[in-house]
Amino acid sequence: MQRWLTSEGWAVAAISLCVVCVCRVWMMMMKNKKKEREEKSVLQREEERFVIPRGSWGWPLIGETLEFIASGYTSTPVSFMEKRKSLYGDVFRTHILGKAIVVSTDPDVSKVILQNHGNAFMPCYPKSITELLGKSSILQINGALHKRLHTLIGVFLKSAQLKDRITRDIERIVVLTLSSWMGKSCQLHVQDETKKITFEILVRVLMSIGPGDEMECIKREFEEFIKGLICLPVNLPGTRLYKSLKAKKRLLKVVDKIVEARKTSMEDNGENVPPNDAIDVLLRDSGDSDGIPLDFISGNIIEMMIPGEETVPTAMTLAVKFLVDNPIALAHMVEENIELRKRKKDSCEDYSWTDYMSLLFTQNVINETLRLSNIINAVWRKALKEVKIKGYLIPEGWCVLASLSSVHMDEMNYENPYKFDPWRWKKMGSAAYNSIFTPFGGGQRLCPGLELSRLEISIFLHHLVTTYRLSAERDEIIYFPTVRMKRKLPITVTPLEQ
Numbered sequence: 001m002q003r004w005l006t007s008e009g010w011a012v013a014a015i016s017l018c019v020v021c022v023c024r025v026w027m028m029m030m031k032n033k034k035k036e037r038e039e040k041s042v043l044q045r046e047e048e049r050f051v052i053p054r055g056s057w058g059w060p061l062i063g064e065t066l067e068f069i070a071s072g073y074t075s076t077p078v079s080f081m082e083k084r085k086s087l088y089g090d091v092f093r094t095h096i097l098g099k100a101i102v103v104s105t106d107p108d109v110s111k112v113i114l115q116n117h118g119n120a121f122m123p124c125y126p127k128s129i130t131e132l133l134g135k136s137s138i139l140q141i142n143g144a145l146h147k148r149l150h151t152l153i154g155v156f157l158k159s160a161q162l163k164d165r166i167t168r169d170i171e172r173i174v175v176l177t178l179s180s181w182m183g184k185s186c187q188l189h190v191q192d193e194t195k196k197i198t199f200e201i202l203v204r205v206l207m208s209i210g211p212g213d214e215m216e217c218i219k220r221e222f223e224e225f226i227k228g229l230i231c232l233p234v235n236l237p238g239t240r241l242y243k244s245l246k247a248k249k250r251l252l253k254v255v256d257k258i259v260e261a262r263k264t265s266m267e268d269n270g271e272n273v274p275p276n277d278a279i280d281v282l283l284r285d286s287g288d289s290d291g292i293p294l295d296f297i298s299g300n301i302i303e304m305m306i307p308g309e310e311t312v313p314t315a316m317t318l319a320v321k322f323l324v325d326n327p328i329a330l331a332h333m334v335e336e337n338i339e340l341r342k343r344k345k346d347s348c349e350d351y352s353w354t355d356y357m358s359l360l361f362t363q364n365v366i367n368e369t370l371r372l373s374n375i376i377n378a379v380w381r382k383a384l385k386e387v388k389i390k391g392y393l394i395p396e397g398w399c400v401l402a403s404l405s406s407v408h409m410d411e412m413n414y415e416n417p418y419k420f421d422p423w424r425w426k427k428m429g430s431a432a433y434n435s436i437f438t439p440f441g442g443g444q445r446l447c448p449g450l451e452l453s454r455l456e457i458s459i460f461l462h463h464l465v466t467t468y469r470l471s472a473e474r475d476e477i478i479y480f481p482t483v484r485m486k487r488k489l490p491i492t493v494t495p496l497e498q
């Protein structure tokens, strides 16, 4: 009995165990399936969460190009963006200049575009610009070589050695220009005068060229070259693009010669002194096997002049315009700068670049000028793969326009955004230096000339307001195709001592 019970018991126990195991496995399988189903539907929902931004393609072929350009001729060029933002949201799609474009007016989305982790985006310019730039231009290349070039130039332009040295040069050029106004009883055009100052600084920083025939030749050819940046992309004899490409060829010849001469002198004298200019920086790197190829130095020196040539004089000119239109801000600025001038005179010391940068109200005037003038109003990119940001899907091959000006002119970011108010920066403090203030772009392609530009503008404004009383005539800002003054900002200056 006991034996029978025992073996029966074992059998029942074994069967029960099997049943329990099968049940458990079945339950686990069901649970897994349920989990899989749930995961799938979450993924599906995630996928559905990312949508191509809403918007309109406009008219066949021309899309919304005419409205886009027309808004550039008004005093509120962001009106094109504002209208679509109110209809479709902060990120929308449109069709301008022959391209399907996603426009971002959202600082978070624009930040991701500018950071460009994983190299999902590359620069995207109108055809006339890409034709003129050359394939290895810093403004066009992507990936490791771009990173190397950007870092080399950025480190040089931000270095204390350069700023120490260039401060003397900038002062000399500014003071010389200002004193040339003395004799004239004097009406002058700020836009022309500032261009003369900044061009000389630019060629000095990039290739150590001073005033003279060579500089005049570079200036002449460069001006001819950049006339073609915005034109019909037709390269036939007589067309604008053709003439600009010819000018670039002549310019390349001149710069090639300068690079060759420098290379020879570097071979003779060694590389023990700190680099004097951008040519030195690039030549030293070109010695490495994975460094900058020698044959693209001259082209890049010319192409680095493009973002630097018009932007700084425009910022100087608009700062003068905003100041003469706002006498209280001007008076405040004069007071701060006269105070520094007195201190320097009393101590018989030269100015250092940090003296200029320590003028807090002046720095706030520069911030406010850069915010309001939106000299580079947007950056253009092309998606190299499908990109998903903040619920939006940008299909591969589409262009993306990160509208910097929309963020600067949005009342969610800046109270009373159309008002010139340098005092707002005191209230905003360091909070301002994030994704809502991007006059110099951001991320991988953040302008390497940022600190140099600020220094140039600070030195110019300091000597201007401590030397002259200013009175300007009426003039208007034009925003298309580039920001400038309609009448080049005519002003009358009277020496302060009088």
Ligand code: HEM
Residues within 6 Å of the ligand: 123, 138, 139, 150, 157, 205, 304, 307, 308, 309, 311, 312, 315, 375, 376, 379, 380, 438, 439, 440, 441, 442, 444, 445, 446, 447, 448, 449, 450, 452, 453
């Ligand atoms: C107020 C003056 C300036 C403004 C507002 C400005 C603005 C900008 C902006 C927005 C970008 C980014 C473009 C993009 O992401 O596609 C940029 C890039 C650049 N800027 Fe400036 N810039 C100024 C002055 C200068 C100066 C003086 C230089 C040269 C000495 C310079 C050299 C460059 C270069 C080489 C790039 C390309 C960087 C790259 O793609 O890696 N900029 N600038």
